Amino acid sequence: MPVVEADLAVAKADQIVDSYGAERSSLIHVMQDIQEALGYLPRGSLRTVSERLHVPLAEVLRVATFYAAFNLAPQGEHVITVCIGTACHVRGARSVLERIQRELSVPAGGTTPDGKFTLRTVNCLGACALGPLVSVDGKYHGKMTAARIGAVLEECGVAGHGKED
Numbered sequence: 001m002p003v004v005e006a007d008l009a010v011a012k013a014d015q016i017v018d019s020y021g022a023e024r025s026s027l028i029h030v031m032q033d034i035q036e037a038l039g040y041l042p043r044g045s046l047r048t049v050s051e052r053l054h055v056p057l058a059e060v061l062r063v064a065t066f067y068a069a070f071n072l073a074p075q076g077e078h079v080i081t082v083c084i085g086t087a088c089h090v091r092g093a094r095s096v097l098e099r100i101q102r103e104l105s106v107p108a109g110g111t112t113p114d115g116k117f118t119l120r121t122v123n124c125l126g127a128c129a130l131g132p133l134v135s136v137d138g139k140y141h142g143k144m145t146a147a148r149i150g151a152v153l154e155e156c157g158v159a160g161h162g163k164e165d
Contacts, residue, residue: 003074006044012037013045017052024053027063031070040071068122076111076118078156080104081135085124088131092145096132097121099146103158117158 016033020026030053034045041064050057064070082088082097101107104117111118125133130142134149141152 004038004040004042006042009034009038009042009045010048013048014052017049022052024055027053027055027060028067031060031064035070040074043072074111074115077116078137079118079120079135080153080156081120081122081125082108083123083125083131083133083135084121085128085131087128088125088133091131091143093132095146096134096144096149099149100134100153103150103153117156 013030013034016030016037017026019033020030027049030049031041031046034049035041038045046060046064047057049055050060064072080100082093082100084093084097097108100119104112104119106112106117106119108119108121125135125140127133127140127142130140132142132144134141134144134152136152136156141149144152
């Protein structure tokens with residue numbers, strides 16, 4: 001998703017804050033709606049939320065960075081999430097992550113230059129029995145291995161993005 005124009009981010013934040021009646025208690029809901037509308041939480045929208053809800057900007061940023069569901073930067077068209085929590089880690093999540101990083105030529109937390117893929121890691125996707133677990137655009141792929149991830153990546157068009165094994 002491309003970077004959102006500052007004026008659009010502020011206008012959308014204003015509109016969403018208005019829909020909640022500018023209530024401080026609506027902070028998380030407002031942020032969720034902004035992210036749904038814009039694909040991420042642009043800085044300008046967060047400043048607007050802070051001012052309009054009378055919540056210190058530091059607190060707004062603390063909420064935005066505490067919850068893994070919030071994104072402070074544009075995300076790729078496809079979001080690939082690798083669980084690196086304990087259950088997945090002991091079953092080989094690191095090698096799966098490394099394979100994806102090679103295929104995309106992007107580190108965890110990064111987005112490919114063309115904006116097509118974002119690679120994220122989380123400490124738990126909530127399905128430990130299926131570990132190692134990879135989510136592609138919200139679809140879970142369990143008991144993943146470095147060898148099997150190639151087919152999953154091909155499904156979403158990764159071929160040709162990075163270095164092939």
